[in-house]
Amino acid sequence: MTDRNAMSRPRSRTAQRFGFLALLILTGWLQGCGLLIDAAELVVPVPALSDGVDVVCRHRQLQVGISVEPYPPFVFPVVQSPQGLSVTGLDLELVQHLGAAVSTYCGGTPIVVVPHVVHFRDLFRLLTEGQLDLFVSSVAYNVPHMKSAGLAYSAPYYPASGLSAIARRSDVVEHVRAALSRPAADAGVLERRRKALDGLIVAVQEGRSAHFYAAANLKGARLLLCDSLTGAWQQQDPEVDVILGKEPVLNFLLTREDQLKDWRPVMLEDGSPFLLNREFFTVVMSERSFRLHWLVNDLLFELEESGRLAAMQRRWFEQDYRFAERAASEGLPAVIPPSVNPTAPSRCHWAQPQ
Amino acid sequence: MHYERSPRLLEDMGRPKVPTVGASPLTAPTCRLTICRWLIQWFLLTMLSMSMASQSFAQERLEILPIRPFNVDIALRQAFTPNDREIALQAGFTALTYGNFEIGATYQYFSLSSNEVQADVHSVYANPRWNNFLDILDFPTGTPINRLLRHVLFGPLEDRAVPFVGVIGGAVVAGPGSRAPTYLYGADVGVRFPVGHSIALEFTLGYFVYGLNFSGQGNDERQLLFTTGFFF
Numbered sequence: 001m002t003d004r005n006a007m008s009r010p011r012s013r014t015a016q017r018f019g020f021l022a023l024l025i026l027t028g029w030l031q032g033c034g035l036l037i038d039a040a041e042l043v044v045p046v047p048a049l050s051d052g053v054d055v056v057c058r059h060r061q062l063q064v065g066i067s068v069e070p071y072p073p074f075v076f077p078v079v080q081s082p083q084g085l086s087v088t089g090l091d092l093e094l095v096q097h098l099g100a101a102v103s104t105y106c107g108g109t110p111i112v113v114v115p116h117v118v119h120f121r122d123l124f125r126l127l128t129e130g131q132l133d134l135f136v137s138s139v140a141y142n143v144p145h146m147k148s149a150g151l152a153y154s155a156p157y158y159p160a161s162g163l164s165a166i167a168r169r170s171d172v173v174e175h176v177r178a179a180l181s182r183p184a185a186d187a188g189v190l191e192r193r194r195k196a197l198d199g200l201i202v203a204v205q206e207g208r209s210a211h212f213y214a215a216a217n218l219k220g221a222r223l224l225l226c227d228s229l230t231g232a233w234q235q236q237d238p239e240v241d242v243i244l245g246k247e248p249v250l251n252f253l254l255t256r257e258d259q260l261k262d263w264r265p266v267m268l269e270d271g272s273p274f275l276l277n278r279e280f281f282t283v284v285m286s287e288r289s290f291r292l293h294w295l296v297n298d299l300l301f302e303l304e305e306s307g308r309l310a311a312m313q314r315r316w317f318e319q320d321y322r323f324a325e326r327a328a329s330e331g332l333p334a335v336i337p338p339s340v341n342p343t344a345p346s347r348c349h350w351a352q353p354q
Numbered sequence: 355m356h357y358e359r360s361p362r363l364l365e366d367m368g369r370p371k372v373p374t375v376g377a378s379p380l381t382a383p384t385c386r387l388t389i390c391r392w393l394i395q396w397f398l399l400t401m402l403s404m405s406m407a408s409q410s411f412a413q414e415r416l417e418i419l420p421i422r423p424f425n426v427d428i429a430l431r432q433a434f435t436p437n438d439r440e441i442a443l444q445a446g447f448t449a450l451t452y453g454n455f456e457i458g459a460t461y462q463y464f465s466l467s468s469n470e471v472q473a474d475v476h477s478v479y480a481n482p483r484w485n486n487f488l489d490i491l492d493f494p495t496g497t498p499i500n501r502l503l504r505h506v507l508f509g510p511l512e513d514r515a516v517p518f519v520g521v522i523g524g525a526v527v528a529g530p531g532s533r534a535p536t537y538l539y540g541a542d543v544g545v546r547f548p549v550g551h552s553i554a555l556e557f558t559l560g561y562f563v564y565g566l567n568f569s570g571q572g573n574d575e576r577q578l579l580f581t582t583g584f585f586f
Contacts, residue, residue, distance in 0.1 A: 013437075016467075020439060024430065059415045121513045128548040129485070129516065131414070131453060146510065150550040287550050339492045347496070 052133050052289030057106035064095045065118045065126060067137035068340050069205060069228040071249050072256070073316040074138040074281070076323040078117060078334050078342050086331035087115055088323060090316040091136040094157060094283075096332070097308075098134075101299045102292075117336045120207050124150060127286040134292065138246060140279035145212040152287045154296040156280035157309060163210050163276045164247035165197070165266040166254060168233075172200065172241045176266050176274065193276055197221045200241040203232035203348065210244045213277060215351065218244075223351035229253065231346025233260060242266065247273055252317060414453030421447045423554055423585035441465040444581070446481070454485040456518075466568055472530070473568040477538050479524025485516050485546075508545070516546040522560065529566050533573060536565025546585065554585040 056062050066087060070077040075089040092115065099113040118126060118135075124147070126132040141153030167173050179196035187195065198220030204210040206225040214223050224240060226232040229250075232243045243250070243263075254260050266274040283296050303309040336342065429442040446460030458481040466473045491499035504512040522540035529536075544558035560579045567575035 020432065020441070023441070024432075055415070055417070061415065063415070124514050125486075125516060125548065128550065130417075130451070147513065150514075150548075288552055339489050341495075344495060 051291040052130070052286060053102065053105065053291040053295060055130065056102055056111060056133055056292070057109060060106075060109055060111055062095070062099050062102055062111050062113045063131065063133045064113055064115045065123065065132040065135035065137075066091065066115050066334075067120050068117050068342050069120070069137075069208075071138045071246070072323070073252055074249070075136075076327065078336065079324045079327045079331070081324075081328040081331065083328070083333060085334045085336060086327040087117070087334040088327040088331035090312060091138065092332055093312055093316075093330075095134075095136055097303065098283075098296060098299055101295055105291075105295055113332060115332050115334050117334050117340050117342060119340060121147070123147075123284065127151060127284065130286070133285070133289070134296070135284040138249065138281045139284050140209045140246075141282045141284075142278070142280060143209040143212050144216075147207065147212070150287060152285045152289065152293050154283040154285070154293065155300050156282050157300050157303075158248065158281040158313065160278050160280055161247045161275075162273075162278050163213055163244055164250055164273050165202075165242045165244050165276075166250050166260070166263045167242050167266050168240065168263050170264070173264060173266055175200070176242075177269060181269065190276070193274065194218055195220065197242060201238055203235060203240040203243045205229055205232070205245065209279060210246070211351075214244055217276075224348050225351050226348040227344075227346040230259075231348050233263065234346070235348050244276075246279065247275065248317070415451075417451040419449060420451055422552060423448055425556070425583060425585045427581050427583050436469075438468045439465075440467070442579075449480070454487075456483045456485060457481065458483065458520075460524075464568075471568050473570065475529040475564065475566075475568065476527045477524060477529075477564070478527060479522050479538050481520050481522050481542065483518045483520035483542075485518045487519050488517050511547060514547060516548065516554075517544070518546065519543050522562065526564050526566060529564070529570070530568060531566055531570025533566040533570075536573070538562065538564050549584075552586055555582075556585050557582045 066075050071089075071091075073089055074091045076087065078085050078087045080086075095113050095115070099111045103109060103111040116126075116132060118132070120137070123132075123135055127135065128150070138158070139153075141148070141156075165176075167176070176196045179198075180192055182192075194217055197218055200221055201224055202214060202218060202221040203224040203226050204214050205228060211225060214221065221242075224232070224235065224238075226235065229243065229245060232240055251265065254263060254265060268274055283300075285293055285296070300309070303312070424447040425445070427442070427444040429440070431440040433439065441463070442465075443463040444460060446458050448456060449459045450457040460479055460481060462475075462477040462479065464473065464475040464477075466475075488500045488503050491503065493499065501512075504515065504517075507517070508515040520542045522538070522542060524538045526534050526536050526538050528534050540560060540562040542558050542560035544556060546554045546556040548554045558579075558581050560581070562577050562579060564575040564577075565573050567573060
C-alpha cells in the first residue's frame with residue numbers, strides 16, 4: 001500500500017506539471033482565438049450580437065433620451081400638464097414616427113416611446129450601458145470632440161445649419177461687422193469671422209457643440225460657459241456680448257422669446273447669417289445598435305422623400321402656437337430621474353484658459 | 355491569510371469545543387443556522403442595493419440573463435522553486451440587469467501549490483452591483499459631490515466611467531479539508547470604462563471570505579483580489 005502511494009505521488013506530480021505546461025501553451029495561443037472561432041463556426045454558427053432593437057421589441061418600449069436643456073423648437077422645456085410632466089417639440093414628433101417604425105419592425109407590437117430627461121454629458125454612458133436606445137436634441141454629429149466619440153449618428157434630419165451668434169447691443173454687432181470688413185491679406189473667410197469675436201465676452205452652452213467649437217477655435221474671446229441659453233441671456237455680471245449657438249434655435253428664440261426682444265442676430269454685410277461652421281442634426285445611438293441605426297436612417301429617408309419631414313419643420317418653425325398647449329395635447333409624458341432638475345437655476349462660469 | 359477560530363475562546367464563551375482538524379467543524383443545525391443567517395444578510399444587502407440603484411433612474415427595463423457583459427480572467431504563476439505555483443481562473447456573465455442594478459454570476463477556481471499548501475478551490479458566487487453609485491451624491495447644487503469625485507477619480511474620462519460597489523455571496527463547492535461545500539462572501543468596488551462595440555475595460559478590487567482555509571484545517575480564509583481586464 002505504502003509503496004503504491006510512493007509510486008503514484010511522483011506520477012501525479014508529473015501529470016500536474018504536464019497539465020500546467022499544456023495550459024501555459026494554450027494561453028500563449030490566445031492571440032489566435034480568431035482561428036478557434038472560425039473552427040467553431042464550421043460546426044455551429046456563432047450567434048450575432050444582440051441588437052438594441054431586439055431589446056426594444058421584447059420590452060415594447062423605446063427609451064429615448066432628451067436633453068434637460070431645452071432647444072426650442074426641437075425640444076421645449078418640460079411642462080406640467082393635467083396628465084403629468086410632458087415634453088414636446090420637433091424631435092419628440094420625430095421619435096413618435098420612429099416608435100411607429102420600430103413597431104412595424106417588431107411585427108406590429110405597439111411600442112411605447114418613453115422620453116427620459118437626461119444631461120448631455122451622460123449620453124455615452126447611458127447609450128453604451130443600454131439604459132437608453134437613442135438620444136435626440138439637435139445633436140450635431142460633425143463636431144470633433146472626445147464627447148462625440150464612440151457613438152453612432154444617423155443621417156441628418158434638419159437642413160444644414162451652423163453655429164451663429166446673437167448680440168444684445170448694436171455696438172457689438174457693429175464691432176463684429178467692422179472687424180469683418182477690415183482687409184486681411186493672408187486670412188480666409190473663416191479666420192476673419194473668428195477674429196471678429198476677439199476681445200468679446202462670448203457665452204456658450206457648456207458641453208454642446210458651441211462650447212467645443214469656441215474652446216478649439218476662438219482663442220481671442222473671453223469664454224463664458226452657461227448651463228443653458230436662458231442662463232446666458234440672463235447673465236448680468238459680467239454682461240454677455242455675444243451668445244454663440246445653433247442658428248435655427250437662436251433665430252427661433254429671437255422671434256418667440258420676450259426676454260430676447262433687445263437682442264439681434266449678428267449678420268454679415270450682405271445680410272446673410274454670421275456662420276462659423278456647418279452642422280447636421282442627427283439621432284444618436286449606441287455604436288452596436290446596427291439594426292436600429294438602419295431603421296432610423298430608413299425612416300428619415302422616407303420622411304424626407306415624402307415631404308413629411310419638411311412639413312414637420314414648417315409646423316414647428318413657422319406656425320404660431322404656444323408650446324405648453326402642444327405639450328398638453330400631443331406631448332409625451334417625460335421621465336425625470338431624481339438626479340436631474342429641469343427647474344434648477346442656470347449658472348455661468350468662465351472657461352479655463354487653454 | 356490564515357485566520358482560525360480559537361477553540362479555547364469558544365469554550366470560554368460557553369460554547370462546546372469545536373475540533374478544527376480531521377472532522378467537520380460545524381454540527382448540522384449550527385451549519386444550517388449560519389447559512390440561513392448569511393443568506394438573510396445577503397438578501398437584505400441585495401434588496402437595499404437594488405432599491406438604491408433603481409431610484410437613480412426610473413422606469414427601467416428588467417433584463418434577465420442578458421449574458422453580456424461576460425468575462426474570463428486567468429492568472430498563472432510558476433516559481434522556479436519546486437512545487438510552487440498558482441493558477442487562478444474566473445469566468446462570469448451577467449445574470450440580471452435593472453437600470454443601474456446588475457447581478458453577475460461567476461465561477462472561480464484557485465489552485466495553490468507549495469510545500470506548505472496544496473489546494474484546489476472551486477467556488478461559484480453571485481455579485482449584485484450598484485453601478486454609478488457616486489451619482490447619489492448629487493448635491494449641493496453649485497458643485498455636486500458626485501461631479502467632484504468623478505473628476506478627481508477619473509479625470510478626462512469622468513463622463514465615461516461606471517463606478518460600482520457590490521456584494522459577493524456564494525458557495526465554495528469543493529476545496530481542501532472536509533468543510534466544503536461551504537459559504538463564500540465578500541464585497542467589491544471598481545470601475546468599468548465602456549470602450550465601445552460591446553467591450554469594456556474593468557478594474558475591480560474584491561474582498562473574499564471563504565468558509566474554509568487553503569490548508570484545509572480551518573475556516574475564514576480571506577483574500578483581496580484585484581482584477582483588471584476586458585468585458586465583452
